[in-house]
Amino acid sequence: MGNLFVRDIAARPELDEATRSALRRRLTAVRRQTEALAAPLSPEDQAIQSMPDVSPTKWHLAHTTWFFETFLLARFDPAYRVFDPHFAYLFNSYYEAVGPRHPRPRRGLLSRPGVERIGAYRDHVTAAMGRLIETLDAASWALAAPLIELGLHHEQQHQELILMDIKHVLSCNPLFPAYLPPPPSVAGTAPASAEWIEFSGGLETIGHRGSGFAFDNETPRHKVWLDPFRLTARPVTCGDYLAFIADGGYRRSEFWLSDGWATVQQEGWEAPLYWRSDGRDWAVFTLSGEQPLRPDEPVCHVSFYEADAFAKWAGKRLPTETEWEIAGRDAPLTGNLADAGRYHPAGDRGAGLGLRQMIGDVWEWTASPYIPYPRFRAAPGAVGEYNGKFMSGQMVLRGGAAVTPADHIRVTYRNFFPPAARWAFSGLRLAEDN
Numbered sequence: 315m316g317n318l319f320v321r322d323i324a325a326r327p328e329l330d331e332a333t334r335s336a337l338r339r340r341l342t343a344v345r346r347q348t349e350a351l352a353a354p355l356s357p358e359d360q361a362i363q364s365m366p367d368v369s370p371t372k373w374h375l376a377h378t379t380w381f382f383e384t385f386l387l388a389r390f391d392p393a394y395r396v397f398d399p400h401f402a403y404l405f406n407s408y409y410e411a412v413g414p415r416h417p418r419p420r421r422g423l424l425s426r427p428g429v430e431r432i433g434a435y436r437d438h439v440t441a442a443m444g445r446l447i448e449t450l451d452a453a454s455w456a457l458a459a460p461l462i463e464l465g466l467h468h469e470q471q472h473q474e475l476i477l478m479d480i481k482h483v484l485s486c487n488p489l490f491p492a493y494l495p496p497p498p499s500v501a502g503t504a505p506a507s508a509e510w511i512e513f514s515g516g517l518e519t520i521g522h523r524g525s526g527f528a529f530d531n532e533t534p535r536h537k538v539w540l541d542p543f544r545l546t547a548r549p550v551t552c553g554d555y556l557a558f559i560a561d562g563g564y565r566r567s568e569f570w571l572s573d574g575w576a577t578v579q580q581e582g583w584e585a586p587l588y589w590r591s592d593g594r595d596w597a598v599f600t601l602s603g604e605q606p607l608r609p610d611e612p613v614c615h616v617s618f619y620e621a622d623a624f625a626k627w628a629g630k631r632l633p634t635e636t637e638w639e640i641a642g643r644d645a646p647l648t649g650n651l652a653d654a655g656r657y658h659p660a661g662d663r664g665a666g667l668g669l670r671q672m673i674g675d676v677w678e679w680t681a682s683p684y685i686p687y688p689r690f691r692a693a694p695g696a697v698g699e700y701n702g703k704f705m706s707g708q709m710v711l712r713g714g715a716a717v718t719p720a721d722h723i724r725v726t727y728r729n730f731f732p733p734a735a736r737w738a739f740s741g742l743r744l745a746e747d748n
């Protein structure tokens with residue numbers, strides 16, 4: 315979040331008194347949903363950090379709370395009593411302007427505070443936020459409301475991280491414990507080969523518009539030029555990906571970027587993360603425990619390097635984020651998202667119905683580096699650190715996944731991860747010049 319809270323106050327008259335009750339309701343709903351995600355987990359589950367990228371569940375519960383305490387309560391409520399002055403050091407994630415912090419790779423060493431005390435911290439801050447929303451004067455409200463919206467979207471980002479991270483934690487247990495029972499099986503039929511949908515290109519405009527919430531990295535809206543292109547109607551499936559593996563995809567350097575090939579050697583990759591073979595059949599670890607591989611489901615937990623190598627093997631390429639947004643701008647904002655409660659991508663259900671599964675199921679890697687849009691300016695101060703300072707060395711993903719909250723995703727939403735990362739729910743779709 316950057317310049318929204320400065321620039322957009324005048325441009326967003328809807329953030330007036332009438333939004334107070336709506337934001338209050340949304341605060342309650344989002345905070346409860348985070349707690350509901352943690353509810354199936356034991357205190358022991360919630361303390362583990364299985365790799366440096368993963369944070370313990372209880373750290374997410376506390377950090378999202380610290381965000382409201384630091385950026386809203388400390389600033390706007392003179393009577394606010396900080397719950398525990400030590401928590402600023404433990405639960406600041408990466409805000410240099412706010413002060414020093416506990417090193418990220420050592421979050422799993424925090425046996426204390428325990429989940430009970432973090433629960434009390436959450437209750438303390440949620441109650442104080444409720445009072446703040448009701449009592450702020452109009453001038454302060456105009457400043458605070460966009461930050462409250464940001465805090466809620468921030469917490470929804472962490473809801474997805476809670477699911478991504480606990481999946482990795484549980485996958486490290488040789489008993490492959492389940493986070494939730496298996497969902498009822500959804501019939502899917504993968505077409506033998508994916509259909510292609512054509513787009514004429516030309517002079518187009520991308521980026522967020524309108525008065526609703528967006529992160530600063532989705533702006534400014536700007537013009538782009540596109541040559542004609544085609545996209546596959548559905549994401550690449552596990553069945554498609556099995557053919558790549560069977561054809562020696564992980565052993566043939568000709569498909570791989572240099573950094574990708576080095577990573578394959580170093581990490582010993584032979585399949586997507588969470589895939590396991592007994593020499594004959596493949597099984598996939600899911601949040602419902604280990605399940606037989608389903609060829610019709612979108613392939614998930616591949617890195618950018620693997621997505622790019624698959625596309626080269628197929629004789630195609632990844633779409634740019636611009637192509638993806640132009641193609642997806644008329645897509646309905648529905649799909650297999652977190653609200654469906656499956657937390658796992660589902661097979662294609664709409665062969666012949668045009669572009670499908672743009673929203674939900676798997677985040678789709680694009681060929682685009684995560685860099686600022688033309689004329690982007692991060693806001694001054696701590697909140698300007700939200701997105702802008704990460705604009706190097708990462709690639710953009712689009713569309714949301716089966717663990718993304720439904721009222722959090724937009725067609726302009728730019729997610730980003732380093733090219734070797736694969737613990738996010740990341741897949742791909744193919745593109746081609748037309």
Ligand SMILES: [Fe+2]
Nearest residue numbers: 377407468472
């Ligand atoms: Fe955060």
